[in-house]
Amino acid sequence: MSDPVISAREAEVLALLGEHLSNAEIAARLFISVRTVESHVSSLLRKLEAPDRRALSRRAAELAGAGRPRSAPALPAPLTAFVGRVRERAELAEAVRAHRQVTAVGPGGVGKTRLALAVAADLAGDFADGVWFADLVPVTDPGRVGAAVAAAVGVGEQPGHGIDEAVLAALADRRALLVLDNCEQVRDGVAPFLERLLAACPSLRVLVTSRARLMVPFERVFPVPPLSRDGGDASEAVALFMERAAAVGWPPGPAVSDGVVAVCERLGGMALAIELAAARWSTLGLDGLVTGLSDQLRILAGGPRADGRHRSVRAVLDWSHDLLEPPDQALLRRVSVFVAPFTAAAAAEVAGFAPLDPSAVADGLGRLAEQSLLAVTASETGTRYQALETIRQYGTERLASSGELADVRARHAGWCAATATALTGTGGADWRARFDAAAEDVRAALAWTADQPDRRADAHRLALSLAELAFTRNLLGEAQQRFEQAATLARSKNGATEAPAATAEAPDAATKASPATAEAPDAATETSGGPAGAPDAATKPSGAAAGAPDATTTGLGAAAEVVALRQAAAVAGCRSLDGDMFRLHRAAAEAARRAGDTAAAGRDLAAAATVAYRFSSSFTRLPPADEVAAILAEARKLSDDTPAARAAVALAETAVDADAFGAVQGDPDNSVHETVDRAAHAVDLARRAGDPVAESAALDALSGAQSWAGDPFAAASAARRRTGVLASAPNTPAATHERMDAFAMAAATAVGVGDLPAARQWGRRLADHPLLAEAGHHAMSWLLVADAFTGDAAEVISGGVRFLDAWEQSGGLRSRSLGPSAAAVAMIHGLRGDDASRAEWLAIVDQAGPEADHRLGYGAVFDTMVLLHHGDADAALDRVAPEPDQVWKWVCWVWLHWYVALRAEAAVLAGHPDARSRIAAARATVTGNPVASAQVDRAEALLNGDKARLPAIAAAFDAAACPYQSARTLLLAGGDHTLTAKTALTHLGLTPTPVRP
Missing domain, CATH: 1.10.8 (Helicase, Ruva Protein; domain 3)
Structure with missing residues (x-):
């Protein structure tokens, strides 16, 4: 059989699938959007008749083995021929084959890098998943080794995980070779990173070059001798x-x-x-x-x-x-401060002072390149120059002996600060390339200035700039790190840095159900708009205190520290490190106390209390309830009478009350309505304070309280209002975090009230958010659910590929937002009659979300839809046997309307004696929900034997943008409608099956 006709771009995507790259990695490699990659993957699945992404990867390997060209290993292309080293080349290759980690050691200039590159190229065919190369020369911080490897491998950060964990997850099942070059200056970072990497990635081999061995037990040392002179x-x-x-x-x-x-x-x-x-x-x-x-x-x-x-x-x-002329000598030593490739303009700014004329720098660079003292490379941002590490170190020694080291480093730091400022707030297609080109130099300048007591203010400004830029670049881990570093730099006394505030208060890694009661349901579900499903690894923002000011303060002191800590807290929220949010808001409160601003301290304490309840599902260990109560009491005591302070306290009180609903037995109506009023008051206070982020957080609390009060439509309306409130908010970490949560909650609540077009709209906004480019499992969460309810199999299967790829790279993250997404994909496979694929996805459901949620909530809904589709009404009736009021508040109100409507239909189709009473109860619950109301109408028509009414009900489903239920209704109508129904189901990608009316 001849190969199907696929386009050139599809062929490129297929080849990269064969390298086990994620959609985000493929998008970056091909310079296209993630959504375009998803479209190509979907097309390839169809054309190659492959059931899933794994099958596509296997097909790519088969095509490669049949003579299709393989992708070249990701190694730098040597500019000159490799000469000699025949014996060492063979021996080093054999050592890499035999040992997990090999270190090629030798002095600078002996040829370690060229030998390692040659061996890596020789071994590329032994590693099905590729060869990667990471040059650690620009890395000055041992803690950023993992980030450098991530950049080389093409791995982005995963919400809820640091960048090191993302690398480990991405490479866990890869048979690949990683080359780490020039490790000597960050050995303290390389050794522990490799120990974790090799333990987590059993099929990975690592080849290291270094001037000194790593001194770890798993290391195999290969000394690189000088070139032979015999003969x-x-x-x-x-x-x-x-x-x-x-x-x-x-x-x-x-x-x-x-x-x-x-x-x-x-x-x-x-x-x-x-x-x-x-x-x-x-x-x-x-x-x-x-x-x-x-x-x-x-x-x-x-x-x-x-x-x-x-x-x-x-x-x-x-x-x-x-042999160089004095101006070229000066230029060589001065440009040694650049750790990454630099432009002639940058060199002129840093090195262009007496005796060197700035206008002569470009010519001087050319002469140095001609003498092999600088390498010249072309890049997206123009011609760049770079000294080999040995020459750069030599130049630094010369710089020190000339007495120019401090001046040139200061000029370099000034250039870095100006470059960072120029990048801040700008955009354009080349922004990412410009940032990447400058980032390592900015980091090096920050490291140097931070060690100079008289330059602490410069370091503080650099840390803030780098934090903001890292956030824009989606380097969330570094953004938080740099904001915290800025806070540390601000917290100085006579040039000495004090110990970080509140660090000891960070919770330890145990688990607890809730700070209020061990029996309370998850506050992320019940207090933040009800649904379990804000993508909790990247969406739950920092509540009222999320409206922290931008980090523009340049002075040192406690006030500047407060600003940086609030920003760090907001970024931690974006990462779903809500324990860090809690810690950082408490640290900000302590800093505010030192600044004499007790009102600000009260606001941050209120924010910490809010975080403890509003985002409790993302804590590794919740602080004890009495501790949070004490924090809230102190917040009340310190806060003043301004709208901002009152709003912060009111939000915290609302979050505490809403969390407590889960522990209430009996009739909590009075408490619920009091909380609704309190939340509405918090919304009003935040609006009067002019803080859209705080207003959105208060609306989230209001939405949750309204859902508990039994008014899902008001809850959905409040959730939707958040998106409008945030429309004009700046793109600060806090606003970005809150905005993503608003999109998720707007989509979730729209699902809950049957507004599928709105659910798809907000789900798409979330899926397309750039901060979630590497987190497809969170990005796709509510869009998958909405598409599944409409019955759009192609969209769900395509989105499921992105979801699964990102979820696997996250290391199989478990959260309340991921179970419904995986269950939605499982349902679509069930409606297609693909039992094997459904079983695979149900296994993912078990790993991705809490078991109780699946058993009583979304799992009951999706399983019942599959059972009814295949005509097994008795099994469907068993699946929704529990009374609705016994389960919905303990799971999530989003599924309530779907649950009661399906429960009524299953009772009718199974001939249950209480079918009519179930219809009546369901109707009272779902009134106003167009999809669920039509489902109840359909159940009643079937109970009454009134099939003539079914075509009109099908039209109601069409009007509600639910084509699956429309087609199912016509199939139940039978007769002349059967062919139309089967055609519609086939068009949706589903399998028409007989039904028993």
């Missing part, structure tokens, strides 16, 4: 010299072969030294080389700390340096 002019060292000298236009002839052998011998076989010497061959010839090297070696002879090979590298660098 005279046939040695590897001489072969390298000849190849590089020929490349500059003057290949040495036979007459000078003995001299070349002598030069290579004196250079100790060091690859870098030989390449630098060969670059001078065309201008100095043999005599010049011998003279220069002899002088330098004599000057640098001896020294107890460096062996002969190291002296050889320093010798040739000294010699190359001394």
Whole structure:
């Protein structure tokens, strides 16, 4: 059979699926949107008749094995030929095959990187999932090793996890080789990261290059020797010299072969030294080389700390340096402060001062490149220059000995600050590339300024700028880290940093059902609009205190610390690290006390109390109820009479009351209505304070209270109002966090009241949010549910691919928002008659969400729909046997209307004696819900034997944008409507099955 016709772009997507890349990774690789990738995956599933994404990956591998070109390994392309190293190349390759982690060690300039790259290319065929390369030269913070690997592998952050965890999850089942280059300056970060990585990824191999071994027990050390000099002019060292000298236009002839052998011998076989010497061959010839090297070696002879090979590298660098004109010498040492490739304009700004004319910098860079002292590369943001790490370290030493180190670092920090400021608030297609090009230098400048007591204000500004930029770049872990760093820098006293406030108050990693009572339901479900389903790893914002001001304060002190801590809390909320939110708001309160602003301290304490209840489902361990009660009491005591303070306290009180509903036995109506009034008052106070984020949080509390009061339509209206309130809010972390939650809750509550068009609208807004590009399981949550209720199988299956890919990369995260999504996909497979796929997705449901939610809530709804679709009314009746008032408040009100309507229909189709009373009870509950009302009407028509009424009910389903139920209604009508119904179901991608009216 010939291959199906697929487009060139589909072929590219298929090939990358074969590399087990996520949709987000494919989008980044091909420079297209994630949604476009989803469309291509859906098309490939259809054209190749593949049941799922795994099958597509296998098909890609089959096509590759049949002669289709494989994707090249993700390795830097060498600009020159690899010479020699035949024995070392084979031995290192064998070591990598035999051991999980191999470290190629040797001094700078010996050729470790080129050897590692050659071996990685040789072994690419052994690793089905690819080869990745991460250069750690720009990394100055040991804590960012995982981030550098994530960037190399193409892994983004996952809500609820740090970047290291995201890498571990993404590589857990990969058979791949990871090359980590230049690890010596961050060995303290590399060693523990690799220990966790190798434990979590049993099929992964790691090849490290470093000047020193990592000193870990799982390491296999491979010393990289100098190039061989045995064999005279046939040695590897001489072969390298000849190849590089020929490349500059003057290949040495036979007459000078003995001299070349002598030069290579004196250079100790060091690859870098030989390449630098060969670059001078065309201008100095043999005599010049011998003279220069002899002088330098004599000057640098001896020294107890460096062996002969190291002296050889320093010798040739000294010699190359001394041959430069003074302006070029100054330029070489000054540009050594750049840790990443830099432009001529950046070099002019940092290095262009006396005796160097800024206008001469560009020419000087060209001369340094001609002498092999700088490498030149083209990038998306223009031509860039970079010194090899050995040369950069040499230049830094020269900079220190010249007395210019502090001045040049200060100029570099100033350039970084200006670059960060220029990036802030800008956009454009190249923004990401411009940020990535500057980020490592900004990080290095921050590290340097933070260590200078007299530059703490500069470091504070850099930390704030980097935090804001990292947030925009979706580097949420770093954004939180930098905001907290800014707070630490602000918290200084006579140049010394105090201990971080409130760190000891962070909760430890145990679990508890609720701070109010162990029996209370999850506050994220019951107090924040009812539904279990705000994507809780990325959507629950920071309540009233989420309206923290932008981090624009540049002065140091407690007030600046408060600003940074509030921003850090908001970012923690975006990451669903709600324990961190709680800790950071308490720390902000302590900072506000030190600043003498007791009212601000009260607001942050109220925010901490709100977080403890509003987002309790995302805590690893909730603080005790008495602790939160004490915090709230203190907040009342400290807060003043301003609308902002009153709104914060009112919101916290509403959250506490709403959480307590779960523990109330009997009739809580009076308490509920009091809480509705209190929440409405909090909304009014926040509006008067002019804080849209706080107003949205109060509306969330109001929505939750209204759902408990039995008014789901008011709850949905309040949830929808949040999106309008936030429309004009700035894109701060707090506002972004709240906005995502508003989209989720608007979609969830719309599902609950049967407004499927609105549910799809808000679900799509959430799915398309850039902050969730790497978190498809959260992004797709409510869109999958809405599409499943409409019966759109193609959309659900396509969205399910994105969901599953992201969920697996998250390490199988469990949360209350993910179970309904997976159950929705399982239902669609059930309606298609694909029992195997449904079973696979039901297994995911069991892992993704709490068992009780599936048993009593959404699981009962979706399972009943499948059972009724296949005509098994008795089993459907058993699935919804519990009385609605016994289950809905303990699970989530979103499913109540669907539950009672299906319960009535199952009673009719199964011939239950209470069918008519169930219809009456359901009608009283679902009035106003167009889909559920039509379902009850259909049940009543079937009970009365009034099939003539069914076509009109089908039209009502069409009007409610629910084509699946419309087609099912016509199928129940039978007769002339059967063909129309089956055609409609087939168009939806579902399997028409016989029904028993």
